[in-house]
Amino acid sequence: MLLCDIIFPQNLSYLTYIVPEELKERIRPGQIVQAPIRGRIKSGVVFRIHSDVAEGMGSLRSIDDIILDKPLFSEKLLSLINWAADYYSTNHGLVLKATPFKDFIRKRRKGQLHLPSGTDKPLSIPEADRGHVKRVLATRRYRTFLYKAADREYEVGFTCLLLERISSAVVLVPEIRDAEAVYSALSGMLERDVAIYHSGLKGSEKAEVLHGIHEGRYGIVVGTRSAVFAPLHSPSMIIVLREHSSAYKQEESPRINVRDAAVMRGYLENIPVVLASVTPSSESYLNAIRKKYTMIGSAEGIRRPEVIIVSHKETRDKRPLSRDTARRLRNLSHNEQVLAIIHRTGYSLLVCQECDSMVECERCGKPLVVYRKGQESYMQCHGCGQKYPLFSECPHCGGYRLGFFGAGIERIEEELKKIVARKVVRVEVPETRPDQDTGEKPLILGTYNTRRLDVRDISLIAFLNPDASLNRFEVKAVERFVQDLFYFRDFLGDNGRFLIQTSIPWHRVYRYVKGWDYDGFILDELKRRRQHDLYPYTRSVRIEISSNSIITHDRVDRVMDSAVKSLPLDYQYDEKGNLKGFSLLLRDRDSRSLKDRLSRLLKLCRKEGLKARIDIDPVFL
Numbered sequence: 001m002l003l004c005d006i007i008f009p010q011n012l013s014y015l016t017y018i019v020p021e022e023l024k025e026r027i028r029p030g031q032i033v034q035a036p037i038r039g040r041i042k043s044g045v046v047f048r049i050h051s052d053v054a055e056g057m058g059s060l061r062s063i064d065d066i067i068l069d070k071p072l073f074s075e076k077l078l079s080l081i082n083w084a085a086d087y088y089s090t091n092h093g094l095v096l097k098a099t100p101f102k103d104f105i106r107k108r109r110k111g112q113l114h115l116p117s118g119t120d121k122p123l124s125i126p127e128a129d130r131g132h133v134k135r136v137l138a139t140r141r142y143r144t145f146l147y148k149a150a151d152r153e154y155e156v157g158f159t160c161l162l163l164e165r166i167s168s169a170v171v172l173v174p175e176i177r178d179a180e181a182v183y184s185a186l187s188g189m190l191e192r193d194v195a196i197y198h199s200g201l202k203g204s205e206k207a208e209v210l211h212g213i214h215e216g217r218y219g220i221v222v223g224t225r226s227a228v229f230a231p232l233h234s235p236s237m238i239i240v241l242r243e244h245s246s247a248y249k250q251e252e253s254p255r256i257n258v259r260d261a262a263v264m265r266g267y268l269e270n271i272p273v274v275l276a277s278v279t280p281s282s283e284s285y286l287n288a289i290r291k292k293y294t295m296i297g298s299a300e301g302i303r304r305p306e307v308i309i310v311s312h313k314e315t316r317d318k319r320p321l322s323r324d325t326a327r328r329l330r331n332l333s334h335n336e337q338v339l340a341i342i343h344r345t346g347y348s349l350l351v352c353q354e355c356d357s358m359v360e361c362e363r364c365g366k367p368l369v370v371y372r373k374g375q376e377s378y379m380q381c382h383g384c385g386q387k388y389p390l391f392s393e394c395p396h397c398g399g400y401r402l403g404f405f406g407a408g409i410e411r412i413e414e415e416l417k418k419i420v421a422r423k424v425v426r427v428e429v430p431e432t433r434p435d436q437d438t439g440e441k442p443l444i445l446g447t448y449n450t451r452r453l454d455v456r457d458i459s460l461i462a463f464l465n466p467d468a469s470l471n472r473f474e475v476k477a478v479e480r481f482v483q484d485l486f487y488f489r490d491f492l493g494d495n496g497r498f499l500i501q502t503s504i505p506w507h508r509v510y511r512y513v514k515g516w517d518y519d520g521f522i523l524d525e526l527k528r529r530r531q532h533d534l535y536p537y538t539r540s541v542r543i544e545i546s547s548n549s550i551i552t553h554d555r556v557d558r559v560m561d562s563a564v565k566s567l568p569l570d571y572q573y574d575e576k577g578n579l580k581g582f583s584l585l586l587r588d589r590d591s592r593s594l595k596d597r598l599s600r601l602l603k604l605c606r607k608e609g610l611k612a613r614i615d616i617d618p619v620f621l
């Protein structure tokens with residue numbers, strides 16, 4: 001009897017069906033078929049064809065029909081799906097959901113697609129990098145290159161030079177606007193058809209693009225996340241731009257890291273993979289040090305704009321901008337573009353001047369943030385979202401002398417308006433563009449999200465007290481901070497400068513940032529992580545455990561047995577104070593042992609009737 005395993009885009013593993021006589025000659029792995037499941041006929045993908053009747057299979061049903069003869073997924077893509085299900089400790093159905101499968105089976109809309117137009121802007125890369133292009137092109141089997149670009153523009157330039165010489169490739173980018181930018185650069189340069197695929201397209205457009213890829217009309221696919229599973233039948237290269245971006249980690253279960261899946265696809269297809277970045281991630285750097293990846297790229301063309309570090313300690317009586325910062329902002333001429341970045345919302349915190357304690361949330365103990373909307377003021381907790389009216393007396397000592405402490409974007413705005421004799425525009429919605437009709441350029445005030453604005457030729461970017469980003473209890477906090485600073489460098493004009501107002505001017509990162517020495521920074525960072533046994537020297541899994549019923553501490557203890565070797569990180573309670581869930585982190589130098597501990601934990605959870613959501617290699621630890 002001929003059988004086949006079918007994967008459906010649902011939260012379950014593959015299911016076995018009988019291949020009826022009339023389909024025996026036609027059936028192939030990777031095809032889309034229809035089969036009955038839970039009383040309905042659904043589309044799924046043929047994962048394997050075999051004849052092993054396993055025990056306990058019960059009575060098998062037959063597949064209904066083959067609806068697509070040419071396989072959607074090649075054997076290699078099926079292997080990639082299989083790898084992801086295993087690596088992310090999930091089932092094949094959830095992995096299939098993370099592929100373009102569901103978009104492919106949607107209704108297509110034939111006709112003109114709305115695509116970004118091409119650009120004729122010449123793309124340049126340093127002369128020294130041209131040799132690296134040749135080296136990558138000469139590689140005909142699996143190998144991962146880590147291209148450390150001196151400038152973000154070179155990432156795209158390097159990609160274009162590679163694609164001029166190859167006929168089929170997948171190019172992954174972290175965000176939709178990157179996809180559009182790369183698409184424009186490519187279609188302006190290459191005469192071949194390039195497909196663009198991302199979540200911003202309409203469903204029918206996605207279906208049309210995917211059918212085009214499947215039918216072989218496109219050789220190059222540029223896309224975000226799920227494009228790593230693009231149904232190209234034998235690509236000759238995979239390129240991942242801004243490989244350090246946390247946007248590559250999928251938000252939905254099974255939380256695949258698309259950058260890592262791209263490397264695995266390259267391995268399975270036996271083709272070269274290029275990971276490109278101006279600021280490669282610590283894990284890719286370590287892979288290069290360990291010779292798993294080949295580091296390429298020259299430092300030619302690196303820009304080293306001036307970085308001014310201004311020391312400013314936040315205390316309760318002080319104004320939010322130091323004299324030095326204020327003077328430098330005031331002295332700029334009105335036709336110079338200025339950007340001020342403060343990554344804190346609201347006005348400030350509130351501190352009692354009598355007992356020196358911070359006004360905190362009654363529910364979770366986090367400091368409350370003051371918001372001032374016109375005449376109305378209120379306080380809100382960033383932990384649980386609870387709102388409070390503005391306190392007029394100290395909840396600790398009953399004192400009346402409450403003062404503002406620290407500055408959020410609202411307070412900085414108020415202060416800037418006093419200091420600079422020009423318009424101050426606060427940008428919170430990333431797509432809003434300030435009006436620049438008059439000759440005067442406003443001072444733009446925003447959060448890190450301002451990076452999505454396309455403001456160029458900035459004379460001064462002022463980072464106002466970014467210290468909180470450095471002090472976060474998170475393995476990658478410092479790395480991410482430095483990567484953000486390098487990202488903003490591209491917004492500076494030729495004589496542009498950075499100003500960083502900080503209460504910790506002696507922090508080690510500023511030494512590297514001043515010299516634009518990313519290599520020095522990351523090597524120092526890796527040394528520290530190795531000393532403390534942290535990522536990427538250890539692998540980790542984050543597990544969120546929850547239940548519909550009350551979790552007693554006995555149940556917690558039974559799950560956290562000695563074989564699991566971990567303790568809960570935090571607990572979640574309902575309104576009545578009953579324990580509803582908790583999370584924990586498993587960390588291990590050895591990935592085999594990590595897997596064993598995880599499966600032990602999952603087994604105990606099942607036994608206790610607890611639900612577990614897992615995140616392998618979490619981005620935010």
Ligand SMILES: [Zn+2]
Nearest residue numbers: 352355394397
């Ligand atoms: Zn007090």
Ligand SMILES: [Zn+2]
Nearest residue numbers: 361364381384
């Ligand atoms: Zn709270």
